[in-house]
Amino acid sequence: MVAGRQAAPAALSGAERVAIVLRELGEDIAIAVMRQMDETAIGRITGAMARLNRVSADAREEVLRNFEADLGGGGLGEDALRYINRVLVSALGEVRAQEIFGRLSRGERAQTQGSGFAADPRTLAMQMAGERPQTLALLLAQLPHETGAAMLSFLPEPLAAEAIYRFTTLDAVSPEAVRELREMMSELANSEDGGKRLANLGGAKQAADILNHLQIGLSERMMGAIEQKDHETAEKIRENLFTFLDLSGMSDRMLQIVLREVPSDRLAPALRLADEAVRQRFFQNMSVRTAEVLQEELRSGPPIRSSEAIAAQSEILEIALRLAAEGRIAINATEEMV
Incomplete structure (x- = not known):
């Protein structure tokens, strides 16, 4: 290590605190957080990670002690997400941190073992196969895109294509629809502001991101079905597909x-x-x-x-x-x- 002064706990930047916590939480959670960031934010955090050898052991220990104290000795779950929210605010500011944390918390909640639905996409598809496309669209709005795509791959193609179409045109959601989803998957949409989140999700870009995680052949067949139903919507999705x-x-x-x-x-x-x-x-x-x-x-x-x-x-x-x-x-x- 190059000789020189190491950063004391109080001198750490928000980005450095985030980097310390993410490294401790492990690669999976770090990736889940950083995939929600733009290039500028990623650059700040990865740059801080590269500088961690300049941070004293005492400083790292203090950050982690604060983390453990906030968790109260419990496992990683909602408490961990709240802590990550605070360090993200410190690093990126309130508005950007809330955008990232909102998406991350939904994804983490969807993968929590104690939740009211199966995290395995195949089992989830079996549970949802009898539901209406609109209900599936609401579910897609709450799942990480990779999980949503995997679930769709196990559904009958006509149903999956209709669900993606409904998701693309999801611009407003009634409280009744949100309540219906909560009744079926109570742990999936258990936040008080779930309806507000749902009302702003969906759209061609989000639909394209889900389709990007499907096999090309399946994605194209689903796009063909959407094309027959609504050419304009299909074109909007295609503009955002990564090919x-x-x-x-x-x-x-x-x-x-x-x-x-x-x-x-x-x-x-x-x-x-x-x-x-x-x-x-x-x-x-x-x-x-x-x-x-x-x-x-x-x-x-x-x-x-x-x-x-x-x-x-x-x-x-x-x-x-x-x-x-x-x-x-x-x-x-x-x-x-x-």
């Missing part, structure tokens, strides 16, 4: 980060359905030798089913979405992050 083509629009650095995570045997199948411009973007962002091997495989390799190519593209998209959730890349960003 394999969008990967070619990333900056070189971000595309290289994605490619480093992709298994080598998935590149050739994925590029079979890509046009030449997309292929060239991929070739330009890998080593010359790797590009040559891949080009030869595309020229002389055996034919594959289109479903295999679509599956490979979907896997690469999932990797990109995971990296975006971790704050390592920015979706639809063409400029480098500094």
